[in-house]
Amino acid sequence: MNIFKNNDLIFSSILGFFARALAVGLSFLMSVVIGRVLGVTESGYFFLAFNVLTFLAVFSRLGLDNTVLRFTGSAFAEKDWAVVRGVLVRAVLIVCITSSVISSALYFFREFLAGSVFFKPELAPMLGIMAPGIVSVSLLAIIGVAFQGLRRLIASVFFSNIVINFLLLAGLLFLGVSSAEQSAWVYTVSACISLFAGFWVLIGALGKEGRAPSWSDIFHSCLPLWLVTLMSQLIQFSGQFVAGGLLNAEAVAQLAAAQRTAMLISFILTVVNLVVAPRFAAMYKQGALQDMESLALASVRLMLFCSLPALAVMLVFPTALMELFGAGFEEGRYLLQILAIGQFVNVATGSVGYLLTMSGHERELGRSVLISAPVAMLAAFTLVPLWGAVGGAVATSLAIILQNLIAVFQVKKTLGINTLLFWRGSRFFERASMRAWSK
Structure with a gap:
């Protein structure tokens, strides 16, 4: 059986490999730098707040990652830009609403979560600072799978994994960051910058607008x-x-x-x-x-x-x-x-x-x-x-x-x-x- 039937597939696979390798390497390096810069105690607070953000961002997306990938992947093959634009607009709108609500809830209940759930009152400031990041990280994931569906693997990995970690590393190494709270600020700002850049590039990659898939089709796929x-x-x-x-x-x-x-x-x-x-x-x-x-x-x-x-x-x-x-x-x-x-x-x-x-x-x-x-x-x-x-x-x-x-x-x-x-x-x-x- 011939697994790779053409040179384009081989080339895209190699590019995908190196892009993901870079993303994994940056993520690991980011963790190492945080541990060395902040120390074991402060990095513990940062990692815990980061894991809470990651989990809530997944919750906020309502499973729309797979839906966007499915619709954009199949529609791109037929150059049906109506479906591509339509599913993206609806997915972004849904995720904006859900992630904003969850982000607000995390901010207002940060002290309860830190003190009564994790029994670490010192965690509250990090949760509050990183709460807006739920919106950015959730939308960046949608942007990432949209690029994947459009067969732009480098852009997909870059905006969903690489750019945030790169900006965070730069902030840790060159801004004199020395605490978990400062690291949380750098991460939140990095996520916002990444989000705006991702949207700007994605809009330029889309074709003309047209009829969109129905809301029922989207929810039937994602839930x-x-x-x-x-x-x-x-x-x-x-x-x-x-x-x-x-x-x-x-x-x-x-x-x-x-x-x-x-x-x-x-x-x-x-x-x-x-x-x-x-x-x-x-x-x-x-x-x-x-x-x-x-x-x-x-x-x-x-x-x-x-x-x-x-x-x-x-x-x-x-x-x-x-x-x-x-x-x-x-x-x-x-x-x-x-x-x-x-x-x-x-x-x-x-x-x-x-x-x-x-x-x-x-x-x-x-x-x-x-x-x-x-x-x-x-x-x-x-x-x-x-x-x-x-x-x-x-x-x-x-x-x-x-x-x-x-x-x-x-x-x-x-x-x-x-x-x-x-x-x-x-x-x-x-x-x-x-x-x-x-x-």
């Missing part, structure tokens, strides 16, 4: 996956949220730094998904399940090959990696090892989420997160009081592993593809197996 997206966020952040309410800022900072480092393992998964997701959709529509299985298993082998070295480094040299964040972070070495295992399983199970969504089995994907998210919360509330930050790391990894294994089961049940049997179809593994059996 089913909204809950899935929220549950996925809970799986990622439940350990940090519970730790934020029960542990000190230092432990929260160590857990956040460890999780950000561990997620470097899953970088290859995001890159591979960029290429294989639309191909899964096309193959399923054509009934080419055998080709679909071959592509899925080949991608697992590729991801294992790329992620094993990163896992080995995190398991063998966790202290050295955590020391990059500065003094006090080295105590999070065990957190990094635990979280790295969870992220490796996330990669090793393959693109199971896209296999389900691209084949129209969103409900099956929903079942995996609707089971895993409550488990994540229950495990976090049980293990964090017992084991501290280690309990938060264990809870997160367990939930990630459970979510992916359930998704593997759903893929096997609905499509007949078992992504755990990654050696199937590989001549190398088949020859090695035959040699082993002959002995």
Whole structure:
């Protein structure tokens, strides 16, 4: 099977890889600089406020990311600018309203949330300063998927991931920032600048205006996956949220730094998904399940090959990696090892989420997160009081592993593809197996 049928696809895939690599590198570097500049305590407050903002921004988007990507992607292929403009206008209007309401609620209830939920009154100023960022980050995500649907991968990654982190890094390094509150201001201003720049470029990329899709079509598309997206966020952040309410800022900072480092393992998964997701959709529509299985298993082998070295480094040299964040972070070495295992399983199970969504089995994907998210919360509330930050790391990894294994089961049940049997179809593994059996 010829995976790459033309040079344009190969070129765009390479550009997408380097753009995402730059985005991941900047995000990690931003976390390291914050840890070293602010120290373990102040960075703990910043990371906790940042995670709250990220979760609420996802909540504000109502699942419209997937809707905008779906409508713009299909409409762009036919140069139907009416649909592209229409879905963007409606999505932006909806997200503006919801994110503004949630941003206002966070601002007015910041002291209650900081003091009565997280038991950290010092967190309130950061929540208030970063509250407007919910609007900017939410809209930037819509801009990012719109560019992705328009096949402008560089612009998509640039405005949704790169520009904010770049501006924040510049502010941290050149403005003499020394506190979590100052960092929060820099982040909020960076998000606003990124938003205006993104809108300016996006408007120039659109064609003529015309008839738009209906509101019912948009809500029918976005709402089913909204809950899935929220549950996925809970799986990622439940350990940090519970730790934020029960542990000190230092432990929260160590857990956040460890999780950000561990997620470097899953970088290859995001890159591979960029290429294989639309191909899964096309193959399923054509009934080419055998080709679909071959592509899925080949991608697992590729991801294992790329992620094993990163896992080995995190398991063998966790202290050295955590020391990059500065003094006090080295105590999070065990957190990094635990979280790295969870992220490796996330990669090793393959693109199971896209296999389900691209084949129209969103409900099956929903079942995996609707089971895993409550488990994540229950495990976090049980293990964090017992084991501290280690309990938060264990809870997160367990939930990630459970979510992916359930998704593997759903893929096997609905499509007949078992992504755990990654050696199937590989001549190398088949020859090695035959040699082993002959002995």
